[in-house]
Structure formats: structure tokens, C-alpha cells
Amino acid sequence: MAPSPAEPLRLQVLTALALHRMATTSQLGQMLRPDSSRQLFSRVLNKLRSTGLVDLTPLPGRDRSRTHVWYLTPEGARLTRDLPLLRGRPPYPITSTTAASLKTPHTLTVLRAHLPFAADARRLGHEHGPWDWTPEVAHPIGEGERLVADAVMHYTLIDSEHRLKLRAFVEVDRTTMSSERLAVKLIEYARLFRYEAQPIGRRSPASAGATWLRWYPVFPRVLFVLTGASRARLTNRITDLQAMAAQHPLVAVLAREVPLGAAILEDIEQHGPLGAVWVPLAGGTPCRPWADL
Structure with missing residues (x-):
């Protein structure tokens, strides 16, 4: 909107x-x-x-x-x-x-990733606009550390009489870090998924549940948007993300519960984010719309 x-x-x-x-x-x-x-x-x-x-x-x-x-x-x-x-x-x-x-470079690329979602929403009558994309959102993940998502997106699909509210953490990769460091972001999201803050001053603290429930009714899907290199190199980075989802025990748990996907920014711009451009990191059908991950 x-x-x-x-x-x-x-x-x-x-x-x-x-x-x-x-x-x-x-x-x-x-x-x-x-x-x-x-x-x-x-x-x-x-x-x-x-x-x-x-x-x-x-x-x-x-x-x-x-x-x-x-x-x-x-x-x-x-x-x-x-x-x-x-x-x-x-x-x-x-x-x-x-x-x-x-x-400038990273900030503008994160905003560039937002614009196709907004264009899709206008074209299809969905609800998503400039105020539904919040950059640099931080959450605690324990041991004094924080996860900072490049953006948190809110998007409402409207189809006939139905409204489907979707949320996503968005990570924008400009190929400025190693592929391994990029894949480590999945471990941080897995830590957020399981992190439960402990009340202060109790010897046997009663857990109030996962910390992310303070902000979200369900854990947002995690979307990686890649750009800044050849298609072959970007495809290799997506493969490394899939390997992390399969091999790391914490990330494997996350992948079973939360939709995880990756796409190349230029494909999103050409076909729209609701096109079949997203690779599910947990395997399965190779290319899907992001809402169907």
C-alpha cells in the first residue's frame, strides 16, 4: 500500500x-x-x-x-x-x-530489494508498502549477542475473500563477505529461534517461551537476496546455504519448522518476488514464489 x-x-x-x-x-x-x-x-x-x-x-x-x-x-x-x-x-x-x-552501497541495495515487493503488491492488490519494510532490526540471541537482520518485511496476500499475513527476515548479500560467513547467518537465526530469555533473580527460572514471541505470532521466514557476482558464483553461495541447512544440527531444526529461501536480486527484479525464482534451502522443488516456500 x-x-x-x-x-x-x-x-x-x-x-x-x-x-x-x-x-x-x-x-x-x-x-x-x-x-x-x-x-x-x-x-x-x-x-x-x-x-x-x-x-x-x-x-x-x-x-x-x-x-x-x-x-x-x-x-x-x-x-x-x-x-x-x-x-x-x-x-x-x-x-x-x-x-x-x-x-551507501549496502543501504541502497537493501532498499533496492524492497522495491520489487512493493511493485508486486501494487500490481496485485496486496498490502505492502514502504512502511512495511524495516531495515536493521536487532534481536537478542543469548550470551550478550544480537542478530541484526538487514530488514524485516510484513506482507499481506489478498486473494478473493482471504487475507494471508506473511513476515520475513531479509538478508541482502552483495558478495562482500565469504560464502562461509554468509551461511553462518543461518546459525544466528537458528539461535534466535530457540533462544529463551531467563528472568533475572530466580534460581529456577520459569521460561516464558521463545523470545521472538514478543514480536511475532509465528517465526518469520528467512529470505536471502544475493547480488554482486556472476550467476555461477551466486549459485554456489546458495548451494553453501543449503549445505548449512542440511548439516548444522541447529539450522536443520530451523529448516524443518521455518521456510528458508534464497534468490538472485536480478531475477526478483525481472520476474517479481512472486515469480518462481526462490530456491528452498531445505530442498524440494527447485524454484518457487517466496510465499510458497
Whole structure:
């Protein structure tokens, strides 16, 4: 669901940058008002920049000197921190263009992964919009450690009289880490799946159940979105994820209870996330829509 056109575009842009951290002008247009012109967004962004609420940095790459990435200034982050949508989310001010440029590649790729889901939802009449994709969501997994998902997605499939609410942890891989380190993320999700926080001050603590139940009625499926290398190399990385799901005892338990899948970002963009582009990490039919994993 796109934001209501009744909301001022200026507020929508500030909210989107507060939630998604960074975006190009084109990405903001695709998220918020796909039918509006790029010039409209440029005018709004330049006005916000003149009032000190947003700033921009060039997109890295010699051939993209005219493309910029927008982000909130500390003043913009302060202004948006009390918005109902962002309540409870830590502020995310960026203090310099250098700091912005270091975060740009991964942040924009995570947002790029969101856009096909939003486009599918608009086309098919499902419920999923820019506020249903939350980047950098942290959960405790025990021993003082945390799992930080690249994004948590909420998506409602609407078919005739039925509504199916789906949730997913999304991990975006740009092939900047080793294949083994990527596969280790599955162990972290397996730890979250079984982690139960112990009440403080009791010798024989009574468990309140899995910690993830504080946030989700069912454990979200786990989706890996891969890009940044040749198809052969990305396919090998998916194979390594499947091997982890089969061989690691904790992950094997997770794979029996929770849908796990991986897909190549370019395939998602070409065929849509509801196309048969997802490889189930627990085996079975080689390619499926993500909702059927």
C-alpha cells in the first residue's frame, strides 16, 4: 500500500528517509508515488535541503556523477524521531558526506530489494508498502549477542475473500563477505529461534517461551537476496546455504519448522518476488514464489 496522497509529500519523504536510512530520488519516487514525476521529488528534496533537514552525497561510480543519495541530517533525524511510525526506533543521523558514502552501497541495495515487493503488491492488490519494510532490526540471541537482520518485511496476500499475513527476515548479500560467513547467518537465526530469555533473580527460572514471541505470532521466514557476482558464483553461495541447512544440527531444526529461501536480486527484479525464482534451502522443488516456500 502506497502512503496516502493526502499526506504531504514533504512528510512522506522525511519519514521514508528516517526509516530506510538513504535513498536516491528515483527510489523515493518508486516507493512513495510511482506515478509522479522525478521533477516533483527533486523540488521537494531541494526545499528540504535548503531548510537543513536533508543532505546528499554523490552515488559512488564514475558514470553516476549526476545521481545523488539523500539522507537525513541530525536536525532531520531529531524532527522525525517522534513520528508514530518511528516510535521506538533509534535515531539514525548521518553527520558527514564521508559517513554517508561508507553506508551507501549496502543501504541502497537493501532498499533496492524492497522495491520489487512493493511493485508486486501494487500490481496485485496486496498490502505492502514502504512502511512495511524495516531495515536493521536487532534481536537478542543469548550470551550478550544480537542478530541484526538487514530488514524485516510484513506482507499481506489478498486473494478473493482471504487475507494471508506473511513476515520475513531479509538478508541482502552483495558478495562482500565469504560464502562461509554468509551461511553462518543461518546459525544466528537458528539461535534466535530457540533462544529463551531467563528472568533475572530466580534460581529456577520459569521460561516464558521463545523470545521472538514478543514480536511475532509465528517465526518469520528467512529470505536471502544475493547480488554482486556472476550467476555461477551466486549459485554456489546458495548451494553453501543449503549445505548449512542440511548439516548444522541447529539450522536443520530451523529448516524443518521455518521456510528458508534464497534468490538472485536480478531475477526478483525481472520476474517479481512472486515469480518462481526462490530456491528452498531445505530442498524440494527447485524454484518457487517466496510465499510458497
